[in-house]
Amino acid sequence: MKSSNLETPIQFITNKFLNRNLKITYTDLREISQGGPEVGYILINDIKFTDYLYGGPFLYFNKKIYIPQFRSKLFGNGFKIAEINISSREIKTYGKTKDLIFLDKVEKDKVFYFKDMERKLYCYFDLIINKEVIL
16 A cells, blocks of 8 residues: 555544545644654554554555554654554564654555655665665
């Protein structure tokens, strides 16, 4: 799945039906800084999934959601790539914490994303070898 050209980490669709049986909703959205990305809790089929905050937009591929998971730390905040298996409800996170993760697409075992709002710093994360590759 590829992200929409209209969605950004600042403005994205907060209620999506992925198919007849799967609805993803963001709730309690807030900006993490003035003019910065928005984060909120996610509901899967109207049930709160986890206490983590997530940014957008997310991607759906092979019955998994790929989504920026917000991490708040003592010395700064940031995002990690999270993979949510819809069937098992298992969450895996990948990579180091980054200031921004602007997801673009998923191809096989690679999650492509930008590290900036201007879409200039392009990378992918290889889920098999657990490594970021800068393009």
